[in-house]
Amino acid sequence: MTARVSVEDVKRVAELANLELTPDESRNMLNDLNAILDHVAQLSELDTNSVAALAQISELDGTGGEGSLRNDVVVPSLDRSEVMAEAPETDDAFFKVPKVIER
Numbered sequence: 001m002t003a004r005v006s007v008e009d010v011k012r013v014a015e016l017a018n019l020e021l022t023p024d025e026s027r028n029m030l031n032d033l034n035a036i037l038d039h040v041a042q043l044s045e046l047d048t049n050s051v052a053a054l055a056q057i058s059e060l061d062g063t064g065g066e067g068s069l070r071n072d073v074v075v076p077s078l079d080r081s082e083v084m085a086e087a088p089e090t091d092d093a094f095f096k097v098p099k100v101i102e103r
Helices: 007-016 023-044 080-086
Strands: none
Touching: 007 023
16 A cells, blocks of 8 residues: 555645645645656556666666766856956856745
C-alpha cells in the first residue's frame, strides 16, 4: 500500500512553496501527488538486482567517463566596470534588482 497524501499535506506544501491554491487546484494537486506516489510504488516492485548502483551516469561503461568532461581551465572574467556600466542599476559592486517575494 502506498502512503497517501492528505489535504493537509497539500496545504502545507503549498504554504512552503508560497503558493495560493484554489480548491480545484488543491484537489488536482492531491490527485497528482497520489498518482506520483502510486507510480513510485510500482517502480519499487521492479527487480533491480542486476542494475549497477551509480552516483553519476558518467560512471557507466561507454559514456566517456572522465575523458568526456572538458578540462578545468582558468580563464579571465569579464571586466567588472564594463559589465556594471551596462546594468540598469548597481552599487558598483553588485546588480540591484527589485524585490520579488513579499513575505
